[in-house]
Amino acid sequence: MNRYLREFAAALVAYVAVLILSLAALARADLSAAARAAISLAPMLPGLLLCWAVVRQLRRLDELQLRIQFEALGFAFAASALLTFSYGFLEIAGLPKLSLFVVWPLMAVMWMLGLLIAARRYR
Numbered sequence: 275m276n277r278y279l280r281e282f283a284a285a286l287v288a289y290v291a292v293l294i295l296s297l298a299a300l301a302r303a304d305l306s307a308a309a310r311a312a313i314s315l316a317p318m319l320p321g322l323l324l325c326w327a328v329v330r331q332l333r334r335l336d337e338l339q340l341r342i343q344f345e346a347l348g349f350a351f352a353a354s355a356l357l358t359f360s361y362g363f364l365e366i367a368g369l370p371k372l373s374l375f376v377v378w379p380l381m382a383v384m385w386m387l388g389l390l391i392a393a394r395r396y397r
Contacts, residue, residue, distance in 0.1 A: 278327060
């Protein structure tokens with residue numbers, strides 16, 4: 275297993291563990307608002323490790339791989355913006371409001387689609 279996968283997997287395991295613990299802690303009704311906020315944000319600490327693993331991997335890439343990732347991320351940024359803004363306008367028209375938790379999976383799917391498009395271009 276390469277270094278990136280080890281770093282990413284370790285951060286993901288830490289994220290899931292902290293998430294489970296924070297959800298269990300939030301089930302307690304006797305917490306102050308400040309404590310609830312801190313516990314709610316606790317999973318973001320290992321989330322920073324996920325970000326760090328991705329950035330380190332990008333720094334390890336050669337020029338062509340980096341260009342493919344750049345094009346994929348550019349596509350993901352623009353496509354996610356178009357889709358989320360479009361749905362925002364549809365919410366005004368009466369469609370149900372979606373949680374912001376929907377945005378990141380959408381961005382991830384757009385990144386994967388962007389990778390397929392960009393990688394195909396450089397074959």
